[in-house]
Amino acid sequence: MIREEKIQIPFVYAAGQAGSRFLVALRDDGRIMGSACAACGHVSVPTRSFCPACSESDLSDVELAGEGNLVSWTEIPGRGVFALINLDGADGALLHRLIDSPDKLAVGQRVRAQFAETRKAHISDLAGFVVTGAGP
Amino acid sequence: MTQRPVFIAGCGQVGPVAEDPRSIVEMVLEAVEGALEDVGITHQDIDAIVTASVDILDGLTASNIAVTEVVGAVMKPEARIAADGMAAAIHGACQIWSGAYDTVLIVAHAKPSMAPYQDLMQWAMDPIYLQPLGVDFLTCAGLQAQALAAGDAGAEQRWAELASARRAGTPAAISADEILASPIVASPLRAEMCAPMEDGASAIVLSAVLGKHDGRPQVTGVGHDLAPHDLGDREPGIWRGLERACNRAYSVAGIDNPASAFDLAEPSCLFPHEEELFVAAAGIGNATVVSPGGGLFVGHTPVVAGLSRLAASASAMRQDAGCRRALAHGAWGPAGQGQAVMILEAGAP
Ligand SMILES: [Zn+2]
Numbered sequence: 001m002i003r004e005e006k007i008q009i010p011f012v013y014a015a016g017q018a019g020s021r022f023l024v025a026l027r028d029d030g031r032i033m034g035s036a037c038a039a040c041g042h043v044s045v046p047t048r049s050f051c052p053a054c055s056e057s058d059l060s061d062v063e064l065a066g067e068g069n070l071v072s073w074t075e076i077p078g079r080g081v082f083a084l085i086n087l088d089g090a091d092g093a094l095l096h097r098l099i100d101s102p103d104k105l106a107v108g109q110r111v112r113a114q115f116a117e118t119r120k121a122h123i124s125d126l127a128g129f130v131v132t133g134a135g136p
Numbered sequence: 137m138t139q140r141p142v143f144i145a146g147c148g149q150v151g152p153v154a155e156d157p158r159s160i161v162e163m164v165l166e167a168v169e170g171a172l173e174d175v176g177i178t179h180q181d182i183d184a185i186v187t188a189s190v191d192i193l194d195g196l197t198a199s200n201i202a203v204t205e206v207v208g209a210v211m212k213p214e215a216r217i218a219a220d221g222m223a224a225a226i227h228g229a230c231q232i233w234s235g236a237y238d239t240v241l242i243v244a245h246a247k248p249s250m251a252p253y254q255d256l257m258q259w260a261m262d263p264i265y266l267q268p269l270g271v272d273f274l275t276c277a278g279l280q281a282q283a284l285a286a287g288d289a290g291a292e293q294r295w296a297e298l299a300s301a302r303r304a305g306t307p308a309a310i311s312a313d314e315i316l317a318s319p320i321v322a323s324p325l326r327a328e329m330c331a332p333m334e335d336g337a338s339a340i341v342l343s344a345v346l347g348k349h350d351g352r353p354q355v356t357g358v359g360h361d362l363a364p365h366d367l368g369d370r371e372p373g374i375w376r377g378l379e380r381a382c383n384r385a386y387s388v389a390g391i392d393n394p395a396s397a398f399d400l401a402e403p404s405c406l407f408p409h410e411e412e413l414f415v416a417a418a419g420i421g422n423a424t425v426v427s428p429g430g431g432l433f434v435g436h437t438p439v440v441a442g443l444s445r446l447a448a449s450a451s452a453m454r455q456d457a458g459c460r461r462a463l464a465h466g467a468w469g470p471a472g473q474g475q476a477v478m479i480l481e482a483g484a485p
Pocket of ligand 1: 037038039041053055
């Protein structure tokens with residue numbers, strides 16, 4: 001015998017102070033913010049409260065270009081194309097979605113951020129990335 | 137080694153099977169009884185227990201509480217690891233090395249047939265940046281595989297052949313052509329490249345005092361490591377965490393040249409590209425036999441996988457006197473975020 005259940009529990013997740021600066025900049029200015037580490041120089045995205053490369057917390061916010069290079073991608077049938085994007089000026093990659101991606105993709109291909117028209121300080125304020133050119 | 141020995145004294149295994157109709161407790165009971173019987177002991181001979189389970193898979197909070205009685209942990213020290221069972225085995229080995237206990241029972245279970253796995257693994261991702269986009273473990277695996285396939289035109293054919301080779305001679309046997317004809321699940325990964333997800337449980341008795349006279353294999357090195365959660369904070373095409381875990385284990389075991397050190401490797405790889413990542417990170421050579429029974433490609437139970445690989449390694453060493461040293465591996469989290477390895481050496485012949 002079995003008992004059926006559907007777990008539905010309302011939760012609120014705090015984005016944190018650093019994460020909130022990232023989300024508010026998306027919403028209010030259509031800008032992508034990252035964090036530059038004073039200790040090791042690593043530039044991470046989204047904004048952080050400590051450096052993912054060296055764990056130091058002496059960070060300053062930096063505005064990143066809305067453009068970058070494709071690092072990797074995967075198409076999941078029915079769910080779209082996910083991608084790792086190395087934004088110009090950042091060291092790590094941002095995991096997000098590609099919009100209207102062509103059939104053939106290549107590492108290093110140029111992509112540009114596209115913002116949602118209605119924004120609510122949510123990761124989907126960044127609607128995704130569109131491919132704008134060939135690789136280097 | 138100056139430490140006291142840790143023997144893999146006995147093993148008990150349930151599954152993997154696609155859908156076990158029993159309760160988790162009944163599955164764990166069979167695995168625990170199997171392990172105790174393999175050593176010829178009872179619960180009274182166990183000093184402490186380490187369990188591995190993941191709440192989200194069981195649909196419970198504190199999923200170890202549901203198995204407290206069946207693992208014999210009432211009125212005994214129990215520690216719980218919310219990761220792959222290999223991490224629990226390392227925890228138990230360290231308890232023995234510390235001198236705290238002589239004999240520790242390690243138990244791992246999971247029953248993924250209880251709920252839609254994609255929903256669960258999406259819930260396991262970062263709730264601010266990744267969950268809302270629909271990112272799950274499969275997404276991360278696809279991104280990792282594509283990072284390897286880009287600029288490697290032969291990758292898909294090679295992966296199909298590898299996944300086919302692992303299943304050869306098993307009921308799940310399938311040709312490389314059939315694998316390449318199966319649907320894409322997360323490009324470039326295809327359905328038949330993936331290890332099938334199944335229910336299971338595993339129990340292992342580690343001991344400093346039991347198993348020596350039966351020639352049971354001995355743990356001579358352990359290593360454990362975590363990479364950042366977000367794939368964007370990692371190098372997507374390398375398992376750096378496994379490199380670090382292996383280097384720790386090799387250092388403890390006194391292994392200078394992993395390329396010629398192992399007769400057997402039992403990795404926890406869910407996709408063929410992960411086996412390539414494993415081989416590269418562990419630095420094993422062509423003389424090492426990898427997953428002779430098919431590894432996880434014939435059936436994979438999350439949480440249990442690493443412990444089942446440890447049991448498979450110990451079993452191979454007990455059956456084949458020529459198998460002198462083995463590397464057993466567990467991995468968990470998105471795209472191998474968590475990594476753990478154990479080195480086994482055969483007992484006196
Ligand atoms: Zn830093």
